[in-house]
Amino acid sequence: MVVDEPTARQRRIVEAVWRIAAERGLDMATVREIAVEAGVSARVVQYHFKGKHDLLVVALRLLHRDNERRARDRIAALRDASNPRVLLRAALEELLPLDDQRRTSLRVMTAYYTRSLIDPALASVFLHDGSPLENMVTALISAAGPRHSIDAAREADLLVAGVTGLGLDLLHQRRTRADVRRTLDYHLDRILQAQP
Amino acid sequence: MVVDEPTARQRRIVEAVWRIAAERGLDMATVREIAVEAGVSARVVQYHFKGKHDLLVVALRLLHRDNERRARDRIAALRDASNPRVLLRAALEELLPLDDQRRTSLRVMTAYYTRSLIDPALASVFLHDGSPLENMVTALISAAGPRHSIDAAREADLLVAGVTGLGLDLLHQRRTRADVRRTLDYHLDRILQAQP
């Protein structure tokens, strides 16, 4: 039951999984609760997926794909119209829960990421493609023509990992949005400031 | 059932929770499984804690406390005998799964961190004390007398968040240990290199 292009009904059900996982946790995403949230009967959930595990895998794959598409679209809408710093910032802000969409997505992804430590089928979704974001950030830094003392790849690694961590802190209300913005601005300045 | 100093039996049970959560996930930490892992009967688990939820909260608090103590001890064992870079590196490496102890702890913490998005009792454990690690790293950077263009607090924020993220990548085998070491070395060099 590998779904590449889900039917409308499958999509409804998958989105119900997302909402429940984001608001009440992946544990509460039982077949019966998913059905209620999707506005269908439990039998329908049973019918359209091979089983609960497959449903969860499909839901992760679809979320992952949607996130990538949305990020790519949003960044592409800026390109050729802005400077490298704006692009770089936009790419990194895709990792932050700055609106309901990204907050929901991040909460669901967090639940899945933890479960993928146990479930290899989920882990494979995360490992499927290499490190497109790190590579993109590396390219953006290099394209900005930073000082020669900057190693774009190493900067990208810490930036992506760090902004992800800051996003989680934001989710847990361990940091304020202003705090994250200050830290991000500082490092963008540092990396992109005047060349030698 | 707030346990500050657990009895030997409570500790046995709590450690069973840690092992199960690390190896099979927090969902598998049922009362019956915990009892088996701890080598006691399920009734004993029932008796020594107010309920499952309290047991989970106590287990998190104890893990959190143990981690802080171990980190403090390990770093203190280096102080006055090493240069700032060694101390800074040691502090950050407490976040990485470099041995079984830290790997287990990180896996358990990850499960709890995710669940704390839903469970306020767990979230309060994480939020209880401010940001001691960020503060310590800030102090270590400042004490190293970095270049005046360095903002120690902002560097500490991204370092702590970033190394945490790199540690998770390590856990998921998304990065190699050498890769993480390279990124960490680069940024330590960058921050601590020759003063103006």
Added chain:
DNA sequence: TCCATCAGGATACGAACGTATCAACCTCAT
């Protein structure tokens, strides 16, 4: 028209969950 296939309703089943209950056992101060 007829029947094969798809879609879904209604219900049940066995397993596992957290917890409650009741009796039995220890261990000391009295």
Added chain:
DNA sequence: ATGAGGTTGATACGTTCGTATCCTGATGGA
């Protein structure tokens, strides 16, 4: 020695879980 309080074994209760089963309509090509 004895009874009270702390501890544990054995067992059961009610719930919820994922899934299976059986049946009813709807749809659509022959």
